């Protein structure tokens with residue numbers, strides 16, 4: 001038995017985007033134990049949402065829970081508020097919400113992939129992926145008016161309409177992006193040194209994934225077919241626009257990369273279908289009611305299942321709001337999958353989980 | 363040719379998220395990418411406080427991250443410049459008054475440049491950094507002048523008591 | 537006269553040359569990644585800036601070791617260019633790296649330790665190849681003096697191509713380039729041994745990197761003998777090769793690196809040695 005070293009990673013570390021603290025106990029640079037400490041960014045949003053803000057303002061506040069999947073948060077909140085108000089939103093608003101969620105998924109997945117490449121020491125691929133990612137940012141800006149905080153969904157519908165030109169622009173850009181996506185798939189799939197680093201590292205088996213209750217691409221890479229888009233139909237009609245489940249079996253970093261790349265392909269198809277089949281209707285359902293009762297909503301964010309619970313009491317201010325972010329479910333799986341890997345791969349493994357700590361800690 | 367004027371061409375960046383929503387962080391990352399490419403200005407993301415000149419902070423300072431923030435700031439060698447990126451780093455933004463937020467980076471460390479926006483655009487960040495360069499240069503000068511003053515006094519004064527030095531100090535700048 | 541003057545000038549200009557080379561390489565790298573990249577003189581701007589920073593050190597021995605790393609590396613380069621003993625050159629280079637490794641171990645930071653550990657492993661990976669190289673040159677020329685190599689009209693490349701390939705395979709380890717940049721590995725150990733240096737003392741380590749460039753390219757140049765044209769060709773080829781490799785690979789783990797360099801590069805060099813000694 002070799003000497004054990006404790007290597008702290010974080011709270012500030014170049015391979016991390018956010019303050020997150022991992023303590024690896026290593027033996028000959030092999031990780032034997034991991035401690036995670038994720039609550040650096042707890043801000044107290046839930047409490048503020050139930051005291052400081054009116055329920056119509058809350059959708060803008062919960063967008064600031066996380067910058068990467070802000071649209072998922074705003075949409076999930078809007079849906080839960082609509083359930084409390086007992087209103088049905090127009091079909092066009094549903095389609096537009098799906099459109100932005102899918103665009104957001106593309107940008108988030110590409111960011112995660114580039115981050116994996118960077119942390120595997122492949123700088124050129126990082127640059128390439130980031131360059132290809134810019135198109136999704138530009139599209140999001142064209143659709144919503146801002147590059148990251150969209151504030152697109154509001155209670156009762158969406159805030160902006162999609163102009164036909166913008167729709168055409170999206171289709172055009174997606175067409176340009178297709179060959180680039182194939183190129184990326186080729187590199188992530190076949191680059192020899194990258195596969196040395198990524199194949200067989202950070203493995204989470206299907207049983208462990210089931211036991212530790214992981215969600216999102218992390219679970220799908222391990223072979224668990226969990227995706228909220230596949231399960232719920234009442235709020236957003238995913239199946240109608242051609243959703244398709246993607247799973248892999250290996251459960252390692254490489255499998256997660258491939259899952260993300262293939263999901264981008266699915267997202268592109270969804271976006272095309274959405275724009276082609278965009279129904280004409282109003283954007284907003286107006287109501288003077290106040291939220292009442294309890295409701296829950298599940299939504300597939302780029303990282304997995306996002307869960308919202310809200311309770312209203314017929315006043316402007318909600319009585320209780322609870323957010324369960326996808327990364328929160330994944331933390332146990334994350335810590336588990338480190339064991340037995342080289343410390344050198346740890347950065348790439350962290351990136352491949354695509355952790356979003358500001359979601360987790362709120 | 364004044365060699366010292368080239369110094370500001372090499373700002374090395376350290377980035378710390380003190381509890382924001384990641385929005386500004388990914389825009390900082392986007393600055394490194396080919397479209398905005400801040401390496402044009404000689405900037406590198408070092409990730410090591412001991413070798414960086416500019417600290418980019420995002421996010422309202424949460425109670426747990428404030429110590430790290432001050433620690434990191436203390437580890438950076440002078441001259442250093444702090445940029446607060448985004449509305450919530452500058453003032454607390456939407457998080458102001460939440461129970462675990464302190465509201466603004468400038469409550470703990472001196473901030474030189476405030477970049478507004480939620481989230482900031484990469485262009486704004488680059489603009490902020492370019493403004494920070496001027497401040498960096500000014501700070502470097504100040505640092506050097508203070509050194510010169512001390513040397514001057516020691517050179518001229520034979521007796522080194524405090525009163526003597528205090529008398530002898532003259533502005534060195536011509 | 538000339539054969540002393542040129543090396544001396546080269547030695548004095550070595551940091552300058554290395555800096556230019558480094559700056560140029562950063563541009564090439566940026567272009568390969570479809571960026572504009574920093575200006576050519578960027579390394580010198582960094583140099584000037586680092587000189588003006590406040591001097592902070594962990595402890596005096598640490599800073600001293602860093603500076604000695606630079607000095608001894610320059611010394612090794614001088615011996616190489618002046619046509620000294622190749623074995624001496626290799627050991628001086630080893631000494632300079634060891635100083636840096638010692639500096640890494642002398643601090644308390646765990647990343648610095650890890651970096652020093654990995655730097656030591658890299659030394660283990662490339663040093664045997666270099667020694668075999670020196671021995672093969674001895675077999676061919678009957679002397680360890682590099683002066684004899686520089687003046688010989690018959691380029692070494694034709695006599696020992698396998699050794700050249702072996703050298704190409706270990707150069708990325710030495711220059712800390714992907715896929716073998718485990719010793720630096722920014723994302724894993726944030727620079728390793730360099731981590732604790734700052735200000736003027738980091739400058740020594742930073743500038744030593746430039747010297748390392750000159751050192752490695754001189755080693756490549758050795759293979760051309762007195763044929764300057766071939767030498768220039770080799771340099772350009774090596775430069776392009778290193779950058780292309782750097783931009784198309786991810787970092788491998790240090791165990792894979794060790795296996796690769798001792799398995800492939802070392803055996804290539806060794807086969808070369810066998811062939812040379814048999815014929």
Ligand code: SF4
Pocket residue numbers: 064067148149382383384385386387420421422447448449450451455479480481482
């Ligand atoms: S300013 Fe806005 S986008 Fe930036 S970190 Fe704060 S909340 Fe997020």
